Structures are given as structure tokens and as C-alpha cells.
Amino acid sequence: MNNIRWLLTIPSAIGGWIVGILVTIVIYWLNDGLCPANYLLSDHCVYAPWTPAVQKSGLALGSLTSAFLGVLLPTLVAPTYRFRIAIAAYLMGLACAVFYAVAAPSFFAMPATLAACSGWLTLLRIRSVLTNHRVTH
Template structure:
């Protein structure tokens, strides 16, 4: 297998690796919950549910532990699969997982589980950062990496922020401006302020700055061939508009039609 193709495959596998970590956390939580239910005395079982006074706190503790385990694995497994950039992969996985967990908490009220997942995920990402030697990296280079991560997180919010809007309509006040900005930047050929900031930090640290925009640069690196920058930007701008129009149609149309 060509090295570039092998790296691309490993990058693609980071996504199922994160889902595998999430699924493993759920399975572990269900197993612990099943064990706790077996310890419940038969006389306090009502319609298959344990009504013992101690069961509620134990159940909440199990949910929090499972959320923490899932968050840890969601951060850890993609970094093991990725061919490089482990620190950035860890923080991106943490941020995307936190976004999904926030949407779930907004829909279900599981804020204790959200706090557990956020703490465990942040600690895992911090541990991977220290292990990767990023703590010894110069502040300028580390700043450039953080700007890269912020850029990826913004793109992820533009593409998947509709999940939060589906959980709580108030998120639209943040998500819609982000969608408008992202589509306008790509369609008009503007430069996102994060791109020159990242390049400036890289240059001041003695690292060569890439040419062109953030998305085109990383697509070229992934595909291993030059791309027509303006064409890619226009396609990206249209894709952002069409994708989010479909997402918002799925969210709002049922509300407009009403019940039945």
C-alpha cells in the first residue's frame, strides 16, 4: 500500500475509532447497571424496576462513570489510530465529543454525566499532550497548533452544529451566523482571520507557512496533489449552504406542520 494511501486510511479510521470508544462506554455502563439490578432485593422490584432507596444514586453514579469512560476512549482511541498530530487529534476528539455530549444533555437533562465526560475527556487530552512532548514545544508553535485546532472546531461547528439546534432552538443564534460566515468566506474568496494568525505564528517560530487557505492546504496534503483553490472554495461554500439547509429543514418543518 502506498504510504500516503495508508496514512489517509488511518485518518479515516479515527472516526470509527471514536465511535467504538463511545460504544464501549455504553456497553460498560449497561453491564454495570445490570449487575446493580441483580443486587436489588426481589421485594422492591416493581415492573422490572428497582425501587430501593440506594438504587437511584448508584444508577446515577454508574451513568457518570460510563460517561467518563466513554469520553476517555473517545479521546484515546483516535490518537492511537492516527498516523500523526496526536495532540491535535486528542483535543479535536475531545471537543467534538463534548459538542455531542452537550446536545445529549440539553435534550435529556443529563448534566452530571456531561460534567463527568468533560472532566475525563479533558484530563485524557491533557495527558496525551504531555506524553507527546507538546509541553516542551515553544509557545509560538504551540499557539499555532491551538489555532489549527480552533479552526477545525469552527468547521465542525458549522457542519454539525445543527445537532445542537435540534436539541435546543436557542443554539441557532450561534450556529446560523457561523454558517453564514463560513459560506461567505468560501464563496467570496475572503481569508478567514485564523489563517494568517496561524501562518504568522509558524513563521515567527521559524517554520515555513503554507500558501493558500486552510481547507485547501489540508485537502492537498491529504490527497497528495494540487487542487484548484477557488474551485474548491466555491464547492465548499455551496456545500455548507446546501447541507445546513437540509439540516434546518429536518428540524423546522415538523414544527411548522404541527402535530398530525
């Protein structure tokens, strides 16, 4: 059973990242679906005054969710060395966030910063929980 859990550690982190992307897509989809007809252009809510705020909020919520689940899920799946797994997951996510922020700073600076902060706070909470329960493998 431990071998299966070790094998599922990386896919669980990727799954958390995918959930964050899906959160963003659903928010964009809801914005387009609930938009009045006079603001639509090719079935996309383009001219509505709230669209930029909704899109930025969707991107922010998606990046927060990705970082949170990207650190938490591998930690929960790993059979041992959980805090080390959490650190590794955070560092890999941080590397991705920095890459995106450098590649397209005008678009990804805010989501990358939020993801880095969300992952860091998740890491601190995991350390706190593992230390309080004395399960620091």
C-alpha cells in the same frame, strides 16, 4: 497502512463512546440482577434504597469512560498529527455533551460535566506524553 489507520480514526472514537454506554448498561444490569426479589418491579430494581445512587454512579462512570476513550482511541489510531486529532475528538465530544446538557439538563447535566472534565484531562495527559516523547506531529 496509513490510509487504513486514518479510516479507523473516527470509528475508534465511536467505539470508545459505545464502550462507555456498555459500561452504563452493565452497571444497570448488575443492579437489576443482584437486587433482592422484594425490591423488584417487572424485573427491574425499583424500590431498593440504593438504586438511585447505583444508577447515577453507572451514568457517571459510563460518561467518564466514553470521554476518556473517545479522546484516547483516535489519538492512538491516527498515524500522524496526534495532538490535533486529540483536540478534534475532544471538541466533538464536548459539542455532544453540551447538546445533551441543554436538551435535558435535569438528566444529563452531571454526566455531561463529567465527560467534559474527563475528556479535558485526557487531552492534557496526551499533550504531556506527546511532548515528553517529542512525537508532536
